[in-house]
Amino acid sequence: xxxxxxxxxxxxxxxxxxxxxxxxxxxxxxxxxxxxxxxxxxxxxxxxxxxxxxxxxxxxxxxxxxxxxxxxxxxxxxxxxxxxxxxxxxxxxxxxxxxxxxxxxxxxxxxxxxxxxxxxxxxxxxxxxxxxxxxxxxxxxxxxxxxxxxxxxxxxxxxxxxxxxxxxxxxxxxxxxxxxxxxxxxxxxxxxxxxxxxxxxxxxxxxxxxxxxxxxxxxxxxxxxxxxxxxxxxxxxxxxxxxxxxxxxxxxxxxxxxxxxxxxxxxxxxxxxxxxxxxxxxxxxxxxxxxxxxxxxxxxxxxxxxxxxxxxxxxxxxxxxxxxxxxxxxxxxxxxxxxxxxxxxxxxxxxxxxxxxxxxxxxxxxxxxxxxxxxxxxxxxxxxxxxxxxxxxxxxxxxxxxxxxxxxxxxxxxxxxxxxxxxxxxxxxxxxxxxxxx
RNA sequence: GUGGCUAUAGUUUAGUGGUAAAACUCCAGUUUGUGGCACUGGUGUCGAGGGUUCAAUUCCCUCUAGCCACCCCA
Numbered sequence: 001x002x003x004x005x006x007x008x009x010x011x012x013x014x015x016x017x018x019x020x021x022x023x024x025x026x027x028x029x030x031x032x033x034x035x036x037x038x039x040x041x042x043x044x045x046x047x048x049x050x051x052x053x054x055x056x057x058x059x060x061x062x063x064x065x066x067x068x069x070x071x072x073x074x075x076x077x078x079x080x081x082x083x084x085x086x087x088x089x090x091x092x093x094x095x096x097x098x099x100x101x102x103x104x105x106x107x108x109x110x111x112x113x114x115x116x117x118x119x120x121x122x123x124x125x126x127x128x129x130x131x132x133x134x135x136x137x138x139x140x141x142x143x144x145x146x147x148x149x150x151x152x153x154x155x156x157x158x159x160x161x162x163x164x165x166x167x168x169x170x171x172x173x174x175x176x177x178x179x180x181x182x183x184x185x186x187x188x189x190x191x192x193x194x195x196x197x198x199x200x201x202x203x204x205x206x207x208x209x210x211x212x213x214x215x216x217x218x219x220x221x222x223x224x225x226x227x228x229x230x231x232x233x234x235x236x237x238x239x240x241x242x243x244x245x246x247x248x249x250x251x252x253x254x255x256x257x258x259x260x261x262x263x264x265x266x267x268x269x270x271x272x273x274x275x276x277x278x279x280x281x282x283x284x285x286x287x288x289x290x291x292x293x294x295x296x297x298x299x300x301x302x303x304x305x306x307x308x309x310x311x312x313x314x315x316x317x318x319x320x321x322x323x324x325x326x327x328x329x330x331x332x333x334x335x336x337x338x339x340x341x342x343x344x345x346x347x348x349x350x351x352x353x354x355x356x357x358x359x360x361x362x363x364x365x366x367x368x369x370x371x372x373x374x375x376x377x378x379x380x381x382x383x384x385x386x387x388x389x390x391x392x393x394x395x396x397x398x399x400x401x402x403x404x405x406x407x408x409x410x411x412x413x414x415x416x417x418x419x420x421x422x423x424x425x426x427x428x429x430x431x432x433x434x435x436x437x438x
Numbered sequence: 439g440u441g442g443c444u445a446u447a448g449u450u451u452a453g454u455g456g457u458a459a460a461a462c463u464c465c466a467g468u469u470u471g472u473g474g475c476a477c478u479g480g481u482g483u484c485g486a487g488g489g490u491u492c493a494a495u496u497c498c499c500u501c502u503a504g505c506c507a508c509c510c511c512a
Contacts, residue, residue, distance in 0.1 A: 023486075025503065080510050084439070102512090131512085136439075139505065140512080147512065214509075279511060290512095300512065325512030353471065384471055392473040403471060417473075 029135065029143030039340050040330040041146075045128050047174035048148050055167045057126040057150055062106035064130070065089060068098040074105030074312050076281020078222055085133040087143075099132035102280070103147055104305065104321055105312065111153050112314045122155035122319075128326070140297050140328050149302070149323035156306060156318035158255050161286045162262030168290060168300060168322045169268060176338045177329065179293025182268065185244065185276035186256040186285050187224065190307060192249035193284070197223050199242045207237055227275040243274040252285055259286055282308040290324065292332040299332055300324025346376040347438040349391035353384055353403040360407050364400075364430070371431045373438070375400070391417065397438065400430065 026032055033041060052059070068088060075082050087099040100106055110116070111123050128148045137143060150167055152160040165182060172180045188196055200223050208216050212231040219226065227238060245253075263270055270288075278287045278301060287303035302322030309317035333340075348368075352361040358379065368375045378390050384401075391399045401413035401422070412430050414437075415422035425433050 021483090021485090025485085028503065085510080133511080135510075136508095137504080138507095141510090142512090145512065149512095298512065323512065328512055351472085381465095383466090385473075386466080388473040390473085399473080401472075405471085413472090415472075420472085422472085 027143070029137035029141075031142065031144075037330070039342050040333055041326065043175055043333075043340060044148060044171070044326055044329055047171045048126055048128055050174060051167050051170045052126045052150075055124075055163060055170070057124045057167070058120065060107055060110065060125040060127055060151075061129060062100070062103070062110050062127075064099055064132075065097040066100055066106050066109070068096045070105045070109060070312065071098055071101060074108070074282060074308055075102060079280055081133060081279065085135055087132050087134050101133045102131055103127050103129060103149060103323065104151060104280075104282075105308065107151050107321075108153060108305075108309055108312065108314070108317070108319065112309065112317075117154065117315075117317075122160070123151070123153040125151045125153070127151075140295075140325075140331055142327060145328075146326035147323045148326050148329075149300075149321060151319060151321035153309075153319040154317040155320075156255070156304075158258035158286075159262055161255075161259040161304065161320050162266065162268075164302065164320050164322045165263065165270075165288060166266055166268060168302075168324060171324070172290070172292070172329075175329070175333060177292055177332055178336055180299075181291050182270040182288055183273040183276050183291065184260075184263075184270045184286070184288045185273050186248060186252060186259075187244055187277055187283060187287055187303075188248040188252045189284050192247065192252055196242070196244060196247040199247055200224070200226065203240075203242055204237065211237065224277040225279075228277050238275060245272075245274060255285060278303055280305075282311065286320065288322070292329075292336070294335050295328065295332045297328060299328045344395065346374055346394055346396050348373070348375045348398040348400055348434055349387070349394055349396045350375050350377045351384065351387040351391065351399055351401045352377075352379075353382075353401075354407070356404060356407045357402040360427075361402055364402070364412075364427075367431050368434075371435060373431070373434060398434065400434070 049059075051057075068086065071082050071086060077083070081101045086101050089097045089099070091097060107125055107127065111125075116123050126149065128146065130144055130146050132144050135141060135143060148171070150164050152164060165184075169180060169182070187193065201219065204211070204215075204219055204223070204226060208219055211219070211226075211234050212229065215226055215229050215231070215234050218229070226234075227241060229235075229238065245256075248256075260270075276287055276289060277283075278289075282305040283303040284306045285304040287301070289298045289301035292299050300323060302320070304318065304320045306318035308319065309315060350361050350364065352358045361377065362379075365375060365377065376391075376394055376396065378387055381387050381390070384403075388399060397417055399413075399415040399417055401415055403413075406412050406424075406427075410427045411424050412427050413422050414425050414430070414433065
């Protein structure tokens, strides 16, 4: 076997700029949203704005950082989200802030702190905001992600349980997501949950030995979650476990029944899932989750949080909310190949030849700005061919061609990109003429 | 936080212990001021760092990131 001996490596100076890379990456689980993604991102935002307008929700935005205690007390110390998933920031004093892992406690805080109780009661809000969770990222699971959601604060009316669900479904409808289903359950109030949990523990008591390890832990820490276990060996226990519906108090039962009636009235199809419990401590009564066809994770969820305000030291204010993961919705849209025709923003493209024309062209863009007509340009490319190629790619209807000759004669060529015809128009009249045509 | 798989151009993917390939995209050109089609050419420190070796993109280690399972959730 012949061995080729190579000559010494010669460092070749590369002139290109494209080979160099910045030795930084976006942080784990945090991603750039590039221009192309905004057709989805903006579509969802547009949908929540429209739905909110018609269902009477006002936009709210709270700080990215909050006192860590807000989440410890609100979201709950026993939750995974608070125990392990918060990004924390030390202030220069001795305070500790947390990047919000969810929106609800902040919104409730803002509602009380700003006296909105006297402005809108119940308070109905929507948000479209980033939240942060320190997790092991995976498909559909990120450390920074957007949530879109509704909150109705200071009402225990079942109509709002239904409305929050309906409004969320309307968003999915607006963005043409198919096969969205709602799973629904009630987990009772503070009066009836304790006896129920007792019952549940009684049922599971002699089964601990045969349950999975996590369930053994759940048994003492968060018994409700026993119902949520996905382990094979625990499934058989779940079937015969006492169901919340059979043990909740009359008031909770009546409330849940009302919610269902409102949903029935609105012809919303739903699925009652007795094993549905949620991961945050503050939930009570109605809880729900949204699923979309072809996506294996929940795209959203929510429920009542009748005691959250009290827990935070505020007034008694029953409330309900929902939150959906924007990236997960986007993923579902892509999977379902939801077709979005991007709006044609640019109807015309400015093409120049020569420095004089370039200067003249810049002034012309100002004219179009004043006239409210967006015109695309490419001042970095001097050749006519390149500029026309770009104009073609932009799919504009017209190219405005300004060469030396035209500058001299104070005219401009208006080229119809569809049929290739072009006419000469006095420079002074081009704004008016273009406006006429688009 | 635990276990596993992966990492080659902007993208999707070949390939190799002897300085890398295709398709699409992008950029430029195919003569003089006109896009789409076609043709020609260009753009890569093979994720980062270290080790073994005469030689590493290839083998080994560490790190980072992505993905999968668990956990949890949006």
